[in-house]
Amino acid sequence: xxxxxxxxxxxxxxxxxxxxxxxxxxxxxxxxxxxxxxxxxxxxxxxxxxxxxxxxxxxxxxxxxxxxxxxxxxxxxxxxxxxxxxxxxxxxxxxxxxxxxxxxxxxxxxxxxxxxxxxxxxxxxxxxxxxxxxxxxxxxxxxxxxxxxxxxxxxxxxxxxxxxxxxxxxxxxxxxxxxxxxxxxxxxxxxxxxxxxxxxxxxxxxxxxxxxxxxxxxxxxxxxxxxxxxxxxxxxxxxxxxxxxxxxxxxxxxxxxxxxxxxxxxxxxxxxxxxxxxxxxxxxxxxxxxxxxxxxxxxxxxxxxxxxxxxxxxxxxxxxxxxxxxxxxxxxxxxxxxxxxxxxxxxxxxxxxxxxxxxxxxxxxxxxxxxxxxxxxxxxxxxxxxxxxxxxxxxxxxxxxxxxxxxxxxxxxxxxxxxxxxxxxxxxxxxxxxxxxxxxxxxxxxxxxxxxxxxxxxxxxxxxxxxxxxxxxxxxxxxxxxxxxxxxxxxxxxxxxxxxxxxxxxxxxxxxxxxxxxxxxxxxxxxxxxxxxxxxxxxxxxxxxxx
Numbered sequence: 001x002x003x004x005x006x007x008x009x010x011x012x013x014x015x016x017x018x019x020x021x022x023x024x025x026x027x028x029x030x031x032x033x034x035x036x037x038x039x040x041x042x043x044x045x046x047x048x049x050x051x052x053x054x055x056x057x058x059x060x061x062x063x064x065x066x067x068x069x070x071x072x073x074x075x076x077x078x079x080x081x082x083x084x085x086x087x088x089x090x091x092x093x094x095x096x097x098x099x100x101x102x103x104x105x106x107x108x109x110x111x112x113x114x115x116x117x118x119x120x121x122x123x124x125x126x127x128x129x130x131x132x133x134x135x136x137x138x139x140x141x142x143x144x145x146x147x148x149x150x151x152x153x154x155x156x157x158x159x160x161x162x163x164x165x166x167x168x169x170x171x172x173x174x175x176x177x178x179x180x181x182x183x184x185x186x187x188x189x190x191x192x193x194x195x196x197x198x199x200x201x202x203x204x205x206x207x208x209x210x211x212x213x214x215x216x217x218x219x220x221x222x223x224x225x226x227x228x229x230x231x232x233x234x235x236x237x238x239x240x241x242x243x244x245x246x247x248x249x250x251x252x253x254x255x256x257x258x259x260x261x262x263x264x265x266x267x268x269x270x271x272x273x274x275x276x277x278x279x280x281x282x283x284x285x286x287x288x289x290x291x292x293x294x295x296x297x298x299x300x301x302x303x304x305x306x307x308x309x310x311x312x313x314x315x316x317x318x319x320x321x322x323x324x325x326x327x328x329x330x331x332x333x334x335x336x337x338x339x340x341x342x343x344x345x346x347x348x349x350x351x352x353x354x355x356x357x358x359x360x361x362x363x364x365x366x367x368x369x370x371x372x373x374x375x376x377x378x379x380x381x382x383x384x385x386x387x388x389x390x391x392x393x394x395x396x397x398x399x400x401x402x403x404x405x406x407x408x409x410x411x412x413x414x415x416x417x418x419x420x421x422x423x424x425x426x427x428x429x430x431x432x433x434x435x436x437x438x439x440x441x442x443x444x445x446x447x448x449x450x451x452x453x454x455x456x457x458x459x460x461x462x463x464x465x466x467x468x469x470x471x472x473x474x475x476x477x478x479x480x481x482x483x484x485x486x487x488x489x490x491x492x493x494x495x496x497x498x499x500x501x502x503x504x505x506x507x508x509x510x511x512x513x514x515x516x517x518x519x520x521x522x523x524x525x526x527x528x529x530x531x532x533x534x535x536x537x538x539x540x541x542x543x544x545x546x547x
Contacts (some may be wrong), residue, residue, distance in 0.1 A: 060085040060145070063117035066124055067438065078128060085140045088117040090149040090211070098151060099174035099178050099409030102181045115189040116214075118221065126195040141202035141230075142153060144221075147186060147211040153178060174409035181211065185249065188217035194224045202230040207275040208318075212236045215253035215272070219260055232259070232269035237320065240421035250287050254297035261308040268305065271317040272298075276349045276465065277422025280430045284422070285352035287320060296352045299325040306343070307335060312454075313342040320348045323444035337452040344459045357437050357474075358430035358464060361502070431466035433504045442474065443510045448478065450517035456481050470528035473500035476518075485526055500524045507544060 056077045061069055061084065073081065075244075090110045102110075125140075158166070167173035203222050207213045210539045222231045222489050235253075238245040254270075267453045277284055288296060299322045299489075325345070327335065337343075349358050360366070418424040445460060452458075458476040475498040477483045485498045495518045499506075505525070515521055 017353065027208075027498065031290060056080040060087065063088045063120070067119055070124060081140065083143070085143040085145045086121055087148070088114055088144070089147040090114065090147065092150040094151075096409075098180065099176055100174065100180065102184050102408050105138065108185050110149075110290045111183070111187050111189055114186045118188060119190070119194060119400050122194050122197060122224065125197050125199060129199055130176045139201055140199050142200050142204070144205040144207065147207060147213065149211075152181070152210065176410060178210070179263060179412045179414070183239065185212050185214050185245070186217070189219055191217070191220045194221075196224050196226050198227045199227075200225045200228050202232075203228050204230075204232040206234040208234045208236040208238075210272060216248055216256045219256035219333060220254065222260055223256075225265050227260070228262070229264055230267040230269075231265065232267075232271075234269075234271040234317075235273070236286070237272040237274040237318075237483065240423075241417065246285065246289060247289055250298050251289060252433035254301040257298075257301040258304045261305055261311075263310050265308060265310055267313040267315075268311060268317040269317070270302070270319065271466055272319040273421070274320055274348055274350075278428060278465065279419075279422045279424060280427050280542070282354075282422030284350040284356070286370055287352045293353065296322040296324045299323075299352065299529045300328055303328060303335070306340065307337055309338055309457075311337075312339055314340065314344070315342070316345045316347070317348060318348065320350055321441075322346065322352050323440045325444070326441075326448040327444035335448065335451055337448070337455075339454055340452050341454050341456045342458075343452070343455065344457070344461075346461050346463065351437055355436055355437060356430055356463070357441070359432050359434045360429045361466075362433040363503070364431075381383045428467070429504040431464050431469040431502070433472065433501060435507070438462060438504075439507050439510060442506050443513060444512055446517050449514070451499075472501065473498070475500075485524070495519070495521045496523055498521045499523070501525070 036452065056073065057080055061083065063086065092112050093442065154161050164175065165175055168175050203225055205213070205218050205221070209344065213235065218233050218235055222228065222233070237246065237250060239249065286293065303318065303325055350356055415424070442460070449455060449458060455476070456478045460474040462472040464471055475483060477496050479493055479495055482492055483496060483498065486492055486496070497514055511523060513522065
């Protein structure tokens with residue numbers, strides 16, 4: 001068998017199923033299966049190389065497993081690795097601590113463990129670079145996929161988690177669950193000491209649920225990757241209880257982002273998750289600094305980064321923006337995006353200063369949204385014994401308020417806190433663009449598009465929560481770039497601008513600016529009722545499986 005060419009053996013090996021087929025279950029019911037590949041690696045040297053090229057192509061690693069990987073991933077195996085997912089495991093805690101808010105000491109310890117795990121990984125990868133010819137520059141993708149303690153939620157193990165949830169529901173167990181650490185922010189310490197890496201082509205961080213990482217720390221990591229071409233940061237902006245924490249976190253990200261600009265960066269994605277208040281009567285928290293209540297530092301920082309000469313694709317998701325993202329008021333220099341080809345933004349319904357981009361549809365009766373089953377008061381059981389949890393005058397968690405020296409469990413009233421931050425009751429009536437706030441935004445986009453000579457696609461979308469809304473979409477497609485809204489797909493010879501905005505229309509100045517921005521532009525207002533897909537029973541089965 002060793003006489004057969006390596007290419008032929010590798011081609012044959014590519015047809016071997018890695019694990020048992022689960023397609024009949026639907027992806028929601030897929031389970032982790034043992035690999036079926038290792039036995040084939042024992043057949044011969046050529047089969048070993050063929051199987052290992054698949055086995056070591058994509059790995060997911062826990063931080064405490066790094067020394068083991070250093071022993072196993074040697075020699076030619078390093079050349080096979082193209083995707084590495086890294087989970088950082090924090091110190092565990094006991095059952096009593098499950099019922100206590102994290103203390104300042106807990107946070108400091110977690111910061112140090114998080115930092116040590118990052119430094120260990122970067123030193124590990126730097127050693128590969130120093131090995132010289134064993135690695136090719138800029139070929140590896142790194143994904144920081146999770147940070148957790150073994151007692152966090154489902155990380156306890158499914159069986160233990162379900163048992164303890166049942167005990168908690170029956171009031172036989174005290175547990176704060178995610179509320180124990182939801183206001184804790186992990187910070188990277190000693191970042192200047194991190195080595196600079198050149199072997200990474202792509203870096204992704206997906207930490208917007210569960211444990212939260214400081215956004216500024218995420219950018220500092222990306223800044224240590226000298227040859228990175230793609231950066232995708234999925235972070236959290238969902239702090240609602242402590243305004244100062246959120247504002248400083250957002251401002252920290254704004255100060256760090258402009259430093260990310262590098263000659264190698266081609267694609268940048270930022271998801272800055274924030275849940276719009278389901279209670280549309282609620283006044284959202286301002287995300288701007290009290291000392292500068294009219295300055296949206298984050299939108300301005302992204303605006304600066306987006307003009308990087310090397311950048312070709314910018315994607316923003318789940319983010320609160322202002323017109324400054326596209327065209328700051330009184331810019332010191334004329335903005336220009338020399339090489340940007342794709343600019344896609346999914347924005348939230350709220351504005352950075354605490355207003356709304358959307359109002360009630362004028363055609364909607366005022367009482368249509370009053371079926372939310374609101375209970376204006378809070379009953380005695382709901383308010384009794386409630387505490388806001390750790391808090392001090394600076395908005396930072398207070399170690400004294402949740403001292404682990406006390407055996408008494410901390411309490412948390414989720415229903416009451418949801419009301420305080422607008423998560424309940426559900427009153428979702430905002431679906432119609434506000435002229436006051438929407439027109440300046442869409443005008444800024446048109447002005448920016450005029451300075452994007454290589455623009456191929458641009459989108460501005462918002463997922464409106466109102467059940468009867470078809471959303472909000474503005475989509476630009478350059479000639480030859482197809483759109484799902486094209487009446488004749490494959491025959492797009494002119495630039496098109498599609499508006500899915502219901503019955504709302506932008507002011508005349510906006511449309512004029514778009515015509516000035518792009519030659520021979522077709523502007524079309526569409527009705528989503530003409531584009532709603534119909535899923536077949538077989539397609540639905542593929543999504544959810546047989547029940």
